[in-house]
Amino acid sequence: MLTVNHFTILSAVLFSIGALTVLIRRNPLIIFMGIELMLNAVNLAFVAFSHFLDDMSGQVFVFIVLTVAAAEVAVGLALVVAIFRARENVDVDEIDMLKG
Amino acid sequence: MPLMLWLIPALPLLGAIINLLVGRRLPRALSSWLAVAFMAAAFGVAVSAVANLVALPPEERVLRETLYEWIGVGVGANSFSVNVAFWLDPLSAVMILVVTGVGTLIHMYAVGYMEHEKDYARFFFAMNLFAFAMLMLVLADNYLLMFLGWEGVGVCSYLLIGFWYDRDNLAVGTDEKFLSPRSSATKAFVVNRIGDFGFTLGIILMFWTFGSLSFAEVFPKAEEMFQIGAPVITVMTLLLFLGATGKSAQIPLFIWLPDAMAGPTPVSALIHAATMVTAGVYMVARSHVLYSLAPTTLTVVAIIGVLTAFIAATIALVQNDLKRVLAYSTVSQLGYMFFALGVGAFGAGIFHLMTHAFFKALLFLGAGAVMHAMNDMIDMRRLGGLRKVMPITFWTFLIGAFALSGFPLFSGFFSKDEILTAGFTSGNIVLWVVGVLTALLTAFYTVRAVILTFGGKPRWKEGEVVHAQDEHAAHGHGERGLHPHEASPVMTIPLMVLALGALFAGYVGLPSVLGANLFGQFLEPVFREPAVEISPTLEWTLIGISTAAALIGIFIALRFYLGDRETPQRLTRYYPWLYRLWSNKYWVDQIYDYVIARPGRWLANAFWTDVDGKIINGAADGLGRAFRNVGQALRSLQDGYARGYALAMLIGIVVVIAIVIMRP
């Protein structure tokens, strides 16, 4: 029998891997992918809880998250493209204008 | 049929949005007629809503419709919620019919009047938006939503007074200098803000006292919790009344209304005569439950009302600008309405509000037609003889003038008479005497305006080039000199319809000796006024007195301006101080300037240079320096690498989760 823990633990593992991707990769595109991975992990948890609680709100929420993620990727990648065109470079470690 | 109250404000709003977004791209006729169409549609919906209302038995005549919860805080006993909800009872029914009905006519008139303006889309946008705000104001079922409309009409009024923001002033053909439209708009806005401040305080106090702002909750609670004369209610009503004096141009805040004439004439007609300025009257009438609990406030309201009526009437006597005469007469008539409210005759006040909307809109539109014909020249000293040139305008204007002066059997006669009767029976004989005197003055200056404008011989020459405002003249037809002509049907039809209203609107509220006061009965479920029983003899006497006042005023005016032309000048010579007093409007503007504006400016300067410059800036700079030093120290932690920050965040999250888990 599968329980909610099966899915939430999988979700936790995927989330951690997503976080790791964000932290150790230098290519902003792959960092972005890590973020998508984290979002998906959370979605999985939502759907799992939604299923095991017999409540659909979680699923509708995931549906909305899909929309938000798509919009986010569209704009985020546009930023990457813009930065790349300005600096001919997509290494996040060389984009350090946040420096205080 | 489902209730569609929300449509009434929504339709003008839609029109406003369309004109805002695409109005400039649309053909001129489409853009302007669209605005008219939305107003007419709103009128249609309003009529059907009122029909629904009337179909109910009198005691149950309240229709409510909640759109959604606007603000909701807390649950249970201490919760506070404000809904976007509408409330239609006989009082708001009268208001929406006036606003949409008269509004539609004025919009239609404006199509002709604004024909040559380049910014017609902006104009109709603001007009429709104004109608939206005004309808929100009168349909709101709570004070906060009403305040939304209240502020909304203020903003629209600002936009419309300053419509010709690029001009200097409008006194065409004379050397008289008035405030420029933009200054007038600012003045109106600022003066209104003072009133609004009181209104806001009143609302806050109300919320503090009752925990609610909705009519349905506040009024029963007020009657339950407080005795007549309770100080809280008195303060609250006084504060609300301060708001009303701002919006409805009463002493001490009446000074903005005459300057508001700098806006286009349809604006003056719609906003500064028929609707917006009556918002204060409506608000006080709406809050009659509260006011009935505060006799002190009622006395204040009555005194302020009568004083305003009298003072404005005296100023109107000596104005040379036709629109300004009408503006002061508006202030004066609003004073009458407050007088009625102040003596507890709420129904009479609303009755006068309605008849006034008809005839004053009519008079303004007539004045507008004259301006249109005379290249914006509005100085009565240079008009005259227009009777032959513009017959329709003349006759309709004359009807409006008779209604305003209270000539028997015209609409204004009935409503004014009802107010005076109520004033007399309430026992305030002094106020009543001043009211009657004002009625006499009203009749005088009204007829004076008619004669100077339309009667006698022309004081202008055909083809004469008047000194017109530069770019306006270029858009109008000023360059070709004066060729007065009757206005086009799109302008005269509203005039005629309004004239019918000015003639017959009074017959719904006949005095008891002549018939039934249908209007009063209609409003009765709202106000629950006890009908004052007075003897027919007394009533006939009072009717006779007000008739006499009107007739005497008219007679003097005829003597002065048709017969012996020397009399006015002689009077001016004999009583120069009186003339100066009136023509300088009691120096109220100057007093405000010395008492408030200059000290204010001085104080602001002091704050700016000393307090702000030395104390606050010094403190801020010092703090800034301190932060900068600390920041320099911390700077080394911020290496600017996004992933470093992300890692720091992760570490923080891990630590927090760990702490949460480890905690027993």
Add this chain to the structure above:
Amino acid sequence: MDYGAFVEGLVFYLFAALAVLAALGVVIARSPVRSALALALVFLALAAMYILLNAPFLAVAQIMIYAGAVLILFLFVIMVLNPRLDIIGARGRGQTFVAIVFTIALGVLLIATLASGQIAPTTGKFTPEFVASIGHVQVIGTLLFSEFLLPFEIASVLLLIAIVGAMTLARRERVPHAESKRDLR
């Protein structure tokens, strides 16, 4: 033996393993295209999870939007920019090491939290039987267009902003020779 539970478990562990391995692939793949491919596998595995969780509509939406649109956009950007193959690791090895340690700590803490918790008894009315009787898409549609109407409409505003934002950011310069090129046709 309960075949149903057996197959269910089999499918779950199969796709769970696929998801975790593919996710690791995202982290360690050298080429961004391969990372994207691995991510696509994660998305497919998650779609399978959604089916196991009786949410088939979300499963297809997941594939359509994430695999079919979002990742395609990634691939396009990779090809438009063609960044050089990059190496794992931050500027210093220290940061990578710390990151790995703390990510593992995060995972362990999350799992510990989740495993220790007990799910509340079901209260909702959307039991699998109920959803099956109406249809999953129908249920989602009904909810989305009644209870969640506002988020739905706001989503359109969000998408509008995204369109405008992406257009403005990515297309800063208008090709000056556009007209002349048009003439050449």
Add this chain to the structure above:
Amino acid sequence: MNILGIYIDRPIVDFVILIIKCVVWIFALLTTFAYIQLVERWVIAKIQVRIGPNRTGPRGLFQPLADALKALFKEELIPTNADKLVFVIAPMISVATALLAFAVIPVSPPLNLFGLEIPMQIANVNVALLYLLAVGSVSVYGTVLAGWSSNNKYSLLGSLRAAAQLISYEVTLGLALVGVLMLTSTLNLNEIVDYQKNFGWIILPQVLGFILYIIAAIAETNRLPFDLPEAETELVAGYYTEYSSIKFAFFFMAEYINIITVCAIAATLFLGGYLSPLPFLPIVGEPGIWWFALKVFILIFVFMWIRGTFPRLRYDQLMNFTWKVMLPLALLNVLITAGIIIFFQPGAAQAFAR
């Protein structure tokens, strides 16, 4: 929770039947692909007044077999600088998604064989239509990755063009089907066919939707006049320039199976699926599958006809066409359908009975 449902009663039998069905489906599709491709050569030859294949076997009937054997035995070439893993995976994605898409299409009413009722589709799922779109969007990967991994400029351009075209037309394709859903209120293909049993073919109220769908489908399958991605004159052969042997055959196979699939979807959604066009005719035997096949082949013939007749579009015309013409038309179709439903309520009884 038991996910296998019906399989509990007779799990092994059903499982075996399922495996057999999958294999049968794949081979049926491959055979159809092979002979359609042959037929197309004949048809195009006729249109272009040529002769067409006639050497291998009687009238060239063994030509497909010969092609298959050749593909298997040829040397496979992988460019030196290619990303080899991705290079190999790409054709697999293409062919697997093509095969997967067909799985939800009901080709006939359930068949009675040896006393077992066997549904004539691999999976009867409730989100079938979305599933088809989802599989379609995944198949884009095959194209993009093939072009990118080859490390060839023509291939890269071809694959980008192809992908841009595919995703652009996918929007219209998806929107063109919305009208059907509004009428039938379901995404399940069997239920859509049932709806047509009661209320007539959907093509009648959905003419515009059908036309839009067919145009988008032609573009989705990279057929002339929308075969820009593989335009020989500009891009050599587009994204599969570098492919040879079985991998090339896979792309070819995927393209034709996709043609079959889109035609089968059109037949199911708009032309009554396996239903007889003349329901009052006495039914002999189990004709559903033959009606279905007939409809699909007619549609495929239309595809061939169009290919033989129209010239290739220019790429800018192609993109303009979908975004500026097809997309508004598809929205218009939704609007029209909404109007039809609101004012005439066709098939209302069934929709509310469900």
Add this chain to the structure above:
Amino acid sequence: MPSDYFPLFIMLVVSVGFAAIGIGVSALLGPRRPTAIKGQTYESGMTAIGTARRRVWIRYYLVAVIFILFDIEIIFFYPWAVVFRMAAEFLFLEMALFVAILLVGYVYVWRKGGFDWY
């Protein structure tokens, strides 16, 4: 029910298996004699110049962005369409608002030349 989807899982396994077997068999049967020339990419018979790992036109990215947003629109349309009959007029208004807002973006893209391919 998840069990409805089990056949798709089997079909996935079988199709991928088919593809893998095809590649494997071909690799076994076909000859393999790679040379440097064979390993070159085909550029119309000329020697290949440079690598194909270069940047391509930004417009492809723009198409993909526009596609994403319209893909979302479609995925919203489908559940809408299947429940459309439940409250046709009301749902129509809801979707009309949604589409109207998106159409603003569509018109924006059109006006900005996002669909022009020159």
